[in-house]
Amino acid sequence: MNILKKLALGVSATAMIASAAAAEVSDGKVKIGVLTDMSSTYSDLAGNGSVVAAEMAIADFGGTAAGAPIELISADHQNKADIAANKARQWGDSEQVDVFAELVTTSVALAVFEIAKQQNKLALVSGAASSPLTSDACIPTGIHWTYNTRALAVGTGSAVVKEGGDTWYFLTADYAFGESLERDVAAVVEAEGGQVLGSIKHPFPSSDFSSFVLQAQASGAKVVGLANAGADTVNAIKAANEFGLVAAGQSIAALLTFITDIHALGLDTAQGIQLTTGFYWDLNDETRAWSQRFNEKTGTMPTMVQAGVYSSVMHYLKAVEAAGTDDTDAVLAKMREMPVDDFFAKGGEVRSDGRMVHDMYLARVKAPAESTGPWDYYDIVRTIPGEEAFGPLSESNCPTK
Template structure:
């Protein structure tokens, strides 16, 4: 009898030990590795770049440096806005270096390539810097999330607002790659739905420094609005050269469809004042956004965070909470948990992640202040309207995402 009890006790102990080991093994190699893949040397450096990496680092530090008993590690790399380089890094990170989730990935052509790789490998990709709404449309992924903004929200905000103000005829200067094409498409749809029309478009090489010929074509088109379907350094150069040509003084409006705080800082208020824009975040919205911005600025030479940098902090934190809850770094398991959990932080209140991977949150229609209205560095925006998330982003059944239940 004693032998049987002892054997039973030993068996139970072995089963318990095996179960505990199996549970622990859900965190691969007992490390959760986060990768920030972005532009650290080109035209999108300021909108994310090293500041985006530091935003992820801040989130990891605030989480305590470990999750579900596993250490959190951070790696970063520069994809140079090239899909082949971005794809090679993603493959190496996922296959050799044990990276569990990749964040940021500006440049839509790179983001689409990396999301496809993540999908094939069952790994997580959470995008911030890329804009194309196709990431949650026909190219959606069960392990992909689009967090900060997209071309549909930008178009629906800025495009619709200007048409409603009477600027009905549009001419586009479009960056000739996936992002520019998507932004032109979505803005054209918003403009025509609001009663406007598109009278012409011209495609500019990406990246580009000389927009003079494109601006002259737009100036001669008779359009009420010249829509800039570009971003980063391309946007800065477009606006500077438009000012040199006196385009707005001649009566035409300039619609910069994607403007970051870093762009306005580079341009200065004399050049950019009066522009209307749509953003997913502004550092001076409330006490919570100001508190985060103060901490970020202290670490980044006084710079206030862009919506991309703020979004990275928000999503890394939400990702780690899901890892903690599931005790797993399996891509599908973690993303499913993220979708079950509302996002409530300084970036978004009542944010939700839909079946197609779109994180739905309020967007903001802003106007750039005049020099006289600004109280100092980075005091650049005034709020015109808050656009509720369910109005800002494309309806899920309109995106052609194959994951969406019909």
């Protein structure tokens, strides 16, 4: 056998091994579709930063999984469920997408769940908040990663009641997420001995909250709970300050607040707000190192949603590698079997109802004088153990758990 022949044999053998590995992976590639809000209310807390986080996960993983290249595509769903559903269907049907990631806004997550269920694809939810995603509305292949409304209720809701805020009035975004958040917080408030005096549902999105703030003032409740998110929360807090709600002795509980909201408000206005978060960049060396890398690419610090996208995509890729295939059921089994251990979560567990259980944090926004640098916004008041935050599996109504 001459040298040329040997070389040719070697090359073809290598090619065969590679194709054998890739044969386990559908279409010869692992394809991740990030579906997020790139242009509307939630684009700062998810948006392009989510795509960057997913890219970082792929790069850190080495660009291939189970011997096949990893590909990423992304699209803007504009917070509209119909756009999200159409895009997801198209990705699944004709673009060989194996997994949908991010999915901010509950209505979007619910719509994509329907498609993922039909097509038997994985859906990794990071941005959407509603706890029914792993209860009544769960699907076998849906995983809810970063936080949910129950965890927010347990964190912020009970902390505020314990400090004496025992009468509540809600300003609630008028869609599935707002209702879910109000319901979960009201349950915690009542369980702790507090009382809900009333609530008002405002259109989503709203720019003027003065009228709603006035009604909250008239209610006489000690605490005004904001069951909304993003720009709505920011504008509601501004209106509450302007109309002297806080000065008159009522307090605000911003039930879902992201670090980008605090950044937008400024510490002068935001100081003292208590909030529950699944991630803060300044927790430890690991979170600081990752967040610094993120910051170099985006110019902002990551929200919990963006960090959660990295973590969920990374865990998915590890599961593909371990399973040696991108087959949905095999990968899902591995994702449940392996603990989630990264900068985002330590000893996290993907439960059979789709909930990723990990520790959450109760934080308080610093006063301007306490902040030592850009994005130094939170004092972590308490770590909420995963089980307490998300509740036991027995609490979930998910039929396939």
